[in-house]
Amino acid sequence: MPRLGDIMDTAQMRHTKLWYAGKAANWALAAFELGQLKGGLVEAAQLYSGIPASNVTTLAAPLQALAGAIEAKDGRRFAKAYGELTDGCNSCHAAMGRSFIVMRQPADQPFGDQVFSPQGKR
Template identity: 55%
Template sequence: MKTFSLAKPAAVVIGAMALVGTVSLAGAQQPREGERPQPRLADLMQGAQVGHIKLWFAGKAGNWGLATYETKQLKTRLEDAAALYQSLPVNDVTTMAKPLDAISAAIAAKDRREFVRAYGELTAGCNSCHQSVKLGFIRMQTPAANPFSNQEFGAGKK
């Protein structure tokens, strides 16, 4: 019977870990003990992209509980981005507050028309920052289809 040897794969894994170690040492600042590692800006933005999609479908479905939740998630992510990456243009961060507040107000009033209007303003805010940091090729728009088929967006239980 052939015995299963771990020797080679383990060496490969350790080698790979050492490589990862050097790469991260050279790159980002190391988190102190008990501190969480700093998220990459692109990861925060991908989270914002998810929130932007989910917010739209929650609002469209009139699931105001979920819409409130996603608005908070989006706001927190943008605040984290601004706090962690202070090179981001301050104006473009603070101008996001207005459409986010308008969305919150539309949600509180359960006003779908106002929600749609404020959502357009929010999306324009995403794009205006991307333009001002020379990333105008990252263009957000109102999502056409919902990629999150494993989540029910309709208003159900609270």
């Protein structure tokens, strides 16, 4: 069984990649990363009954908004929904006595070995 911290570390990676895919207007990659991120959060909620379900459900709205922005290929809506999702990450951390785990919009692109711009544009 994966440890919650490991599921979260993977979620962190997807959260970061999602941002860079959206920023590069690579909507196919953004949709993929969003699906991966969602899957991880669902898994966390299923495996760890101790985590407040309300905090997972709170994320449903921003996740839905992100999906809509990606579908509409709308960078501005994407950025706004991304901020709301990130607030949702932090509210759960605070609710679970982990207010020292603070997520934000990524500041530096750490995945130097992955191309985020749509295919053909490097």
